[in-house]
Amino acid sequence: MTFVENAYLIPLLPISGFIFEMFLGKYSWRRGGIFANLLIAGSLIISLGTLYEVYFAGVPFYEHSWEWFFPGIVLGIIVDPLSIVMVSMVSFVGLLIHIFALGYMAEDPDKHVYFAETSLFTGAMLGLVLSNNFLQLFIFWEMVGLCSYLLIGFWWHKPEAAAAAKKAWMFCSIGDFLFLLGIVITYNFMFTAPGVTEPLTFSQIFTHLESGVIPAGALTLICILILAGVAGKSAQFPLHGWIPDAMEGPTTVSALIHAATMVTAGIYLVARTFPIFFAAPNALWIVALLGGFTALLAATMGLVVNDLKRVLAYSTISQLGYMLCMLGVGAAVGAVAVGYSMFHLISHAFFKALLFLCSASILHGLWNLRDIKEMGGLFSHMRIAGITMLVGSLALAGFPLTSGFFSKDKIIESAYEYGVTHNSVIAYLPWFFLVFGVLLTATYTFRAYFLVFTGEPRSHLAKHPHEPGLFSFINIPLVILAIFALIFGVLAQSSFYDFLAKTFTTDTPYMEALNFEHLAEISGIHMAHENAHVPAYIVWLPTVLALAGIGIAALLYYNTRVDVGKFITARNPLYRLLWNKYYLDYIYKDIIAEKIYITLMTFWDAFDLYVIDGVVNGISWVTVKVGGVIRKIQTGVIQTYATSVIIGVVALVIVLKIWGVA
Numbered sequence: 001m002t003f004v005e006n007a008y009l010i011p012l013l014p015i016s017g018f019i020f021e022m023f024l025g026k027y028s029w030r031r032g033g034i035f036a037n038l039l040i041a042g043s044l045i046i047s048l049g050t051l052y053e054v055y056f057a058g059v060p061f062y063e064h065s066w067e068w069f070f071p072g073i074v075l076g077i078i079v080d081p082l083s084i085v086m087v088s089m090v091s092f093v094g095l096l097i098h099i100f101a102l103g104y105m106a107e108d109p110d111k112h113v114y115f116a117e118t119s120l121f122t123g124a125m126l127g128l129v130l131s132n133n134f135l136q137l138f139i140f141w142e143m144v145g146l147c148s149y150l151l152i153g154f155w156w157h158k159p160e161a162a163a164a165a166k167k168a169w170m171f172c173s174i175g176d177f178l179f180l181l182g183i184v185i186t187y188n189f190m191f192t193a194p195g196v197t198e199p200l201t202f203s204q205i206f207t208h209l210e211s212g213v214i215p216a217g218a219l220t221l222i223c224i225l226i227l228a229g230v231a232g233k234s235a236q237f238p239l240h241g242w243i244p245d246a247m248e249g250p251t252t253v254s255a256l257i258h259a260a261t262m263v264t265a266g267i268y269l270v271a272r273t274f275p276i277f278f279a280a281p282n283a284l285w286i287v288a289l290l291g292g293f294t295a296l297l298a299a300t301m302g303l304v305v306n307d308l309k310r311v312l313a314y315s316t317i318s319q320l321g322y323m324l325c326m327l328g329v330g331a332a333v334g335a336v337a338v339g340y341s342m343f344h345l346i347s348h349a350f351f352k353a354l355l356f357l358c359s360a361s362i363l364h365g366l367w368n369l370r371d372i373k374e375m376g377g378l379f380s381h382m383r384i385a386g387i388t389m390l391v392g393s394l395a396l397a398g399f400p401l402t403s404g405f406f407s408k409d410k411i412i413e414s415a416y417e418y419g420v421t422h423n424s425v426i427a428y429l430p431w432f433f434l435v436f437g438v439l440l441t442a443t444y445t446f447r448a449y450f451l452v453f454t455g456e457p458r459s460h461l462a463k464h465p466h467e468p469g470l471f472s473f474i475n476i477p478l479v480i481l482a483i484f485a486l487i488f489g490v491l492a493q494s495s496f497y498d499f500l501a502k503t504f505t506t507d508t509p510y511m512e513a514l515n516f517e518h519l520a521e522i523s524g525i526h527m528a529h530e531n532a533h534v535p536a537y538i539v540w541l542p543t544v545l546a547l548a549g550i551g552i553a554a555l556l557y558y559n560t561r562v563d564v565g566k567f568i569t570a571r572n573p574l575y576r577l578l579w580n581k582y583y584l585d586y587i588y589k590d591i592i593a594e595k596i597y598i599t600l601m602t603f604w605d606a607f608d609l610y611v612i613d614g615v616v617n618g619i620s621w622v623t624v625k626v627g628g629v630i631r632k633i634q635t636g637v638i639q640t641y642a643t644s645v646i647i648g649v650v651a652l653v654i655v656l657k658i659w660g661v662a
Helices: 009-027 034-056 081-104 111-130 134-152 159-191 202-207 216-233 242-248 251-260 262-272 274-279 283-302 308-329 336-365 383-397 403-422 426-453 475-505 516-523 536-560 573-579 581-633 638-658
Strands: 062-068 070-079
Touching: 009 034, 009 081, 009 111, 034 081, 034 111, 070 081, 070 111, 070 134, 081 111, 081 251, 081 262, 081 336, 081 475, 111 134, 111 251, 111 262, 134 159, 134 216, 134 242, 134 251, 134 262, 159 202, 159 216, 159 242, 202 274, 216 262, 216 274, 216 283, 216 516, 242 251, 242 308, 251 262, 251 308, 251 336, 262 274, 262 308, 262 336, 274 283, 274 516, 283 308, 283 403, 283 426, 283 581, 308 336, 308 403, 308 426, 336 383, 336 403, 336 475, 383 403, 383 426, 383 475, 383 536, 403 426, 403 475, 403 536, 426 536, 573 581
Parallel strands: none
Antiparallel strands: 062 070
């Protein structure tokens, strides 16, 4: 038996950790966490073993299905480059976050419940990644959403946490409903297609794309519905509003959601279904525009936020936009776009987990102080957090030779190539969004870093922070993640892209290699047969803008040398617009929910009460009244009945006589 054939254990081990932690965790070492850590470590070992077998030993890709409930509806796993890379990242980064949480959550009385939920969360994400069909993926998709609800609201006694959990659930539910509708439409077309035995299995859907089983228009509709689910889970406009509020949960939960699990699920879904998007007319253009716009929109809001965790939350929304946009502009380059996007996803997982865990260390040392304007001067007291957060910030900004530099710049070059290939002004929009976002990303990232670590302490808590020991559970993961944030791009870039592209371009026992040129003919996509020429100034522009953003932040915020409060006030309309998040929360809550929705529900309630219930109740009232009148005729006296019969007979004879019948 190989690791590949035992890949089904990768999600099952953490899911079993949920059971152990829930019922035995509080009786174990450190009163919780040991089962979750050990079983996720087991998943990591199997994941890395699978990676070795497929990448180095040449073991073929693997897919296996088990029939479930109804013929054609199956449970199954798929082991290919895309799923292998994802499970390796999720289990590795998830394990480091769980190790960190042993120290961070040490004093929490419900520690075992926390680890039970995070273990289930990790297992659900791993199950989602390995799913070989839409239905199974959707089940794990909902499990991921449930776990995020439980973990965001883990400190349920805080009204803000409870409200944030409900908000996340509602935003994601909108997208999930539309995603499920897309699955239903897919099943409707695939179920009746000749030769299809598993209508919702990805490999069979891909195999039948060229045959036109699903019409081009229906493909576009399905992609838009899938994209709605992606917008909910991966926080893309207009369903991104839950992410900042989700920071009310434990910071280790934020790290898990933003780096390894929930928000990456949507990007993975588009990558997994990339051939469907490629064959659907205009679908990838919508993906590119949505991702690019979201990247810029979130970056602008990150400029004015003072909550350290929320700064990182907006950066996550923005970076997810980069990944999604890369898949969209992949219309120009084909399957290699999946490699470019996933490379940034993995790179982002390292430095975003690092940044969130650094913020957790800072909050732990400052008794949960989150306002960066009340910090300052922490570098001299928290050197490990300061150094590792600097590494993460440089990677996020795209500083040369960091992992973010290699992954983000490749996306921006591809966006420019997309514009050249399609040769229109509007085709350059994604590139413009992403390039401008680089400047803003570097600025808001180092604004936060300089306000936290440089200058003089601006509060009593900032004057007396405490840092964990060098070899504590809190600091060891920071150092490991910082190393990967630095070297991952240098080590992995050359081989990563081609390996991921093989997901769809390799003949396997379950699927023939896809011909993306033929799929492009279906969708009307213009592919670049040779890489479009990207001028040197375009290649280096993101680096120049990243350095410029760091310089702007240093000029304004290093050692708090400029009092920006003199220029940024509530009277400034642009600042007010960004501070109020473009009034989107106001539109959703005060206008859509409270004015439109509640008004419609009030009218509906009145219609239901007075019209629908009125008709039903009116019929019953008439029936009762008529019955009451008729009941009086039934006296029970035989003489009365005989008299009535005689009168009736006489009346009948008279009528017949009048009509001349008798």
